[in-house]
Amino acid sequence: MFQVQQAGGARRRVSPDTRKSIERAPSPAVVPDCLIAGSDPALRKRLAESLRRQPGTGRIHEAEDRGAVERTLTKLTPAVLLLDLPMRGFDGLESLEVIRTLSPATEIIVLVDSPDDQAAVRALRAGAKGYCSRTTDSALLTRAVQLVRQGEIWVGRRVMLHLIEELAALHHEREGKADDWLRLLTKRERQISDLITLGASNKEIASRLGITEKTVKAHLTSIFQKLGISSRLQLAIYGLDGGSRGPINAEETKVQETAASRAG
Amino acid sequence: MNPITVMIAGESRQRAFCRKLLDREAGIAVAGDIRPGLKMLAAAARLRPRVLLLDFTRLRLDALVGLSAIRRHSPRTRVILLTSLRTSDALILEGLKRGALGCLDKAALPGLLPKAIRAVSAGEAWVPRRMARHLRDGLLPLAGGERIGPAPDASAPKGRRWARADGSRRHAS
Numbered sequence: 478m479f480q481v482q483q484a485g486g487a488r489r490r491v492s493p494d495t496r497k498s499i500e501r502a503p504s505p506a507v508v509p510d511c512l513i514a515g516s517d518p519a520l521r522k523r524l525a526e527s528l529r530r531q532p533g534t535g536r537i538h539e540a541e542d543r544g545a546v547e548r549t550l551t552k553l554t555p556a557v558l559l560l561d562l563p564m565r566g567f568d569g570l571e572s573l574e575v576i577r578t579l580s581p582a583t584e585i586i587v588l589v590d591s592p593d594d595q596a597a598v599r600a601l602r603a604g605a606k607g608y609c610s611r612t613t614d615s616a617l618l619t620r621a622v623q624l625v626r627q628g629e630i631w632v633g634r635r636v637m638l639h640l641i642e643e644l645a646a647l648h649h650e651r652e653g654k655a656d657d658w659l660r661l662l663t664k665r666e667r668q669i670s671d672l673i674t675l676g677a678s679n680k681e682i683a684s685r686l687g688i689t690e691k692t693v694k695a696h697l698t699s700i701f702q703k704l705g706i707s708s709r710l711q712l713a714i715y716g717l718d719g720g721s722r723g724p725i726n727a728e729e730t731k732v733q734e735t736a737a738s739r740a741g
Numbered sequence: 742m743n744p745i746t747v748m749i750a751g752e753s754r755q756r757a758f759c760r761k762l763l764d765r766e767a768g769i770a771v772a773g774d775i776r777p778g779l780k781m782l783a784a785a786a787r788l789r790p791r792v793l794l795l796d797f798t799r800l801r802l803d804a805l806v807g808l809s810a811i812r813r814h815s816p817r818t819r820v821i822l823l824t825s826l827r828t829s830d831a832l833i834l835e836g837l838k839r840g841a842l843g844c845l846d847k848a849a850l851p852g853l854l855p856k857a858i859r860a861v862s863a864g865e866a867w868v869p870r871r872m873a874r875h876l877r878d879g880l881l882p883l884a885g886g887e888r889i890g891p892a893p894d895a896s897a898p899k900g901r902r903w904a905r906a907d908g909s910r911r912h913a914s
Contacts, residue, residue: 492826492846601877630873638866640876641837647880648838671810675779685783716806 515561527615674716751796
């Protein structure tokens with residue numbers, strides 16, 4: 478959780494992105510009109526009490542089954558819906574489509590018994606703005622309601638980790654596709670290529686990889702041949718640029734190098 | 742129980758600051774500190790820290806490249822990005838795509854650095870909640886005609902971004 482300590486009276490320093498999201502938001506203490514939907518009366522009561530404890534809370538409605546949800550959404554447009562799944566009449570994520578058709582302006586936070594990473598992504602894909610455990614601390618859920626109202630997404634820590642891993646895997650895959658030149662190289666040649674991009678000398682590469690300088694030079698010859706280049710600078714540019722415009726950049730560099738050497 | 746080994750990669754003032762914060766932490770041991778870049782790779786491979794704190798306070802090509810390289814050469818080392826007010830969400834996202842698991846603003850270091858290190862060491866992510874939206878956007882890009890936000894509605898909150906049926910986007914004002 479991003480926190481910035483605030484000395485008494487002093488302005489709170491925030492990053493440009495945080496400031497943008499604060500400017501976008503209504504007063505932070507305001508909890509908007511909410512609908513709490515779930516078949517468990519104890520859960521509804523706990524959440525309703527917690528939300529009402531905030532100063533400046535809007536109206537808090539409850540619905541115990543699908544019929545009640547549909548009736549409420551026909552009459553009102555709560556800003557946020559806390560949806561405990563499953564509940565009577567709503568089994569799973571397909572309920573999101575029904576709800577969003579009835580009330581497209583209402584943001585949905587899905588509450589479940591056992592959070593599941595894949596289900597979380599499906600929920601977000603289906604238009605939910607939050608997904609977490611129904612036993613999440615009431616204060617945190619109140620915060621979730623406020624943030625979702627401001628346009629943020631709310632997920633638990635494990636789901637956050639899962640989202641990061643999914644995105645990193647996707648990036649890795651795309652990187653692999655763009656970096657066709659990497660596929661031309663052996664694993665050792667790729668390691669050497671990395672080190673060149675970081676500015677290593679042959680001596681440093683040899684030491685780092687536990688091989689002789691002669692071997693490093695042999696690998697470099699092979700790399701240059703495979704990529705059709707003739708300098709470590711060009712290789713470094715392949716490494717930095719992701720290789721997507723590799724040949725063009727390499728050519729440009731060659732021209733610049735030649736011009737530079739002519740200029741002395 | 743073995744302490745969590747941490748390596749710090751940044752400029753000297755930041756390294757000294759982090760060292761001071763961690764020196765008295767039970768269960769955390771600073772294995773070394775170094776400038777980001779080539780030597781960082783070698784040091785990470787030799788010392789095999791559990792957690793690497795990596796300076797991300799300004800855009801440096803070698804920080805991003807180094808991050809990808811760390812993932813390839815030392816996949817067991819978990820990276821926390823040290824950011825500042827100047828670090829944009831977009832840059833943080835690039836760091837997460839390349840394998841970082843945490844990010845922490847330097848103003849928050851005194852209170853939160855040990856906690857973040859313990860969380861990331863245990864396999865959790867330590868990332869500001871607002872990044873969830875960017876992660877979602879990265880995973881579920883807008884398709885033409887797909888609606889992700891509320892329909893045009895006076896009650897919609899200010900500044901929301903949503904897609905029209907023709908795929909164009911606009912700010913609700």
